[in-house]
Amino acid sequence: MDDSAPAPRVNGESLERFQGKKVLVVGEVAPVDAQRATLKTTDDKTITVTLAEGGEFKSKYIEFEATVDGPMSVTECSRVEFGDDFDTFSYGELVKLINTKSRDLFY
Amino acid sequence: MYGGESATQFAGATGYMGEPDASGMKPRASGGNQPNTMTPVTVKMIKGALDARASPDDEIKVNGMAIMNITLVGKVVDVQTKGSQVVYRLDDSTGQTDVKVWLDSDGPVEEIPRGAYVRVYGTPKAVGADQVIAAHTTESIRVITDFNEITYHLLEVIYASGYAAKVKSGGGATGVAPQSVYSAVQAAPNVAADGDMNGSLCDRVLFIVKNNPNGDTGISVLEVVEKLGGQFTDAAVRQELESLSNDGAVYTTVDEDHYQAV
The missing domain is CATH 2.40.50.140 (Nucleic acid-binding proteins)
Structure with missing residues (x-):
């Protein structure tokens, strides 16, 4: 077991606290080209993702494991397609808890 | 929370x-x-x-x-x-x-x-x-x-x-x-010990029933209504007590109008 390198679940707002770190970010994806996509996060921020696995998406919601480049941009490490039916409200509330009062349980 | x-x-x-x-x-x-x-x-x-x-x-x-x-x-x-x-x-x-x-x-x-x-x-x-x-x-x-x-x-x-x-x-x-679990909730700090004037009706009713002075007879619905300062109707309090009863937190004693906490 190893908890020395967590990749916390973040939203658009908490992204800037993780500069240079690995995070998980979930949102609605909009392809730009083969190298880039935008992601609307659960707190309604739009961030830019530099892609590692191409610009084709088979689902509306994507979870990116990514390194944070700046307050509004990340670089993909890997992705999981979350399908078209994902409850972004509940997930958004969860991410707020993870990054505030329940933080000790996660990172 | x-x-x-x-x-x-x-x-x-x-x-x-x-x-x-x-x-x-x-x-x-x-x-x-x-x-x-x-x-x-x-x-x-x-x-x-x-x-x-x-x-x-x-x-x-x-x-x-x-x-x-x-x-x-x-x-x-x-x-x-x-x-x-x-x-x-x-x-x-x-x-x-x-x-x-x-x-x-x-x-x-x-x-x-x-x-x-x-x-x-x-x-x-x-x-x-x-x-x-x-x-x-x-x-x-x-x-x-x-x-x-x-x-x-x-x-x-x-x-x-x-x-x-x-x-x-x-x-x-x-x-x-x-x-x-009800005693856990009651003991939790977010339920004020003074009858919890800000808590939900359910919490307040339960608090009153738990702290009734009548012993085994339990507390009557009317007394609960009075202790709530007339803020709630008899029907509303009765409904809450029945709901608590269904959850197993309170039970009726001498008649359907008297409740005791578990």
């Missing part, structure tokens, strides 16, 4: 929450017996619990409660088959852990591919520096197809942790676990 009423229903429905039982049964003995519950956790929580033990014989404590069985949700990042077991490396965003699955003798089980999210039920094991989760059976690791289960699991982790903290603060002071 979570309503007492819904908390109770949740704890009773899932059986996750361990010691105090919503049905009012006595809590399991703490100490000697291993708690026979299923605790939703993150890798970080389990790692912390295993590291915190002074000796490998000590019980594993999460949220201050001894645990035996855990459930977690994570992404498979590596798979290795070693003889009769498959070892999955799982990443749940808080950390990574190996999950060992022993194969049945009757043929190989299809391996779960890398990148898949899975739900695992198992028991934490530590042999020397090697800390793993031993899956209960080959069916105890299953691929998630509805990704809302990730949200659900992590919210459940937070909920169970908050619930445990409440139980601890309720029973910890005297060293006696509360007999029911």
Whole structure:
């Protein structure tokens, strides 16, 4: 077991606290080209993702494991397609808890 | 942070929450017996619990409660088959852990591919520096197809942790676990001891019934209405009492108008 390198679940707002770190970010994806996509996060921020696995998406919601480049941009490490039916409200509330009062349980 | 009423229903429905039982049964003995519950956790929580033990014989404590069985949700990042077991490396965003699955003798089980999210039920094991989760059976690791289960699991982790903290603060002071989840809620700091003028009607009614001076006869509906300062109608209070009665928190005594707390 190893908890020395967590990749916390973040939203658009908490992204800037993780500069240079690995995070998980979930949102609605909009392809730009083969190298880039935008992601609307659960707190309604739009961030830019530099892609590692191409610009084709088979689902509306994507979870990116990514390194944070700046307050509004990340670089993909890997992705999981979350399908078209994902409850972004509940997930958004969860991410707020993870990054505030329940933080000790996660990172 | 979570309503007492819904908390109770949740704890009773899932059986996750361990010691105090919503049905009012006595809590399991703490100490000697291993708690026979299923605790939703993150890798970080389990790692912390295993590291915190002074000796490998000590019980594993999460949220201050001894645990035996855990459930977690994570992404498979590596798979290795070693003889009769498959070892999955799982990443749940808080950390990574190996999950060992022993194969049945009757043929190989299809391996779960890398990148898949899975739900695992198992028991934490530590042999020397090697800390793993031993899956209960080959069916105890299953691929998630509805990704809302990730949200659900992590919210459940937070909920169970908050619930445990409440139980601890309720029973910890005297060293006696509360007999029911209702006493845990009452003892929790967010329910004010003065009758809780800001609490929900349910909390206030329960508080009044619990603190009635009439002994075995219980308290009449009318008295409860009066103690609430006439803010609520007789019908509203009666409905709340019936609801509490259905939940097993109160019961009727000499007639349908008198209630006593469990």
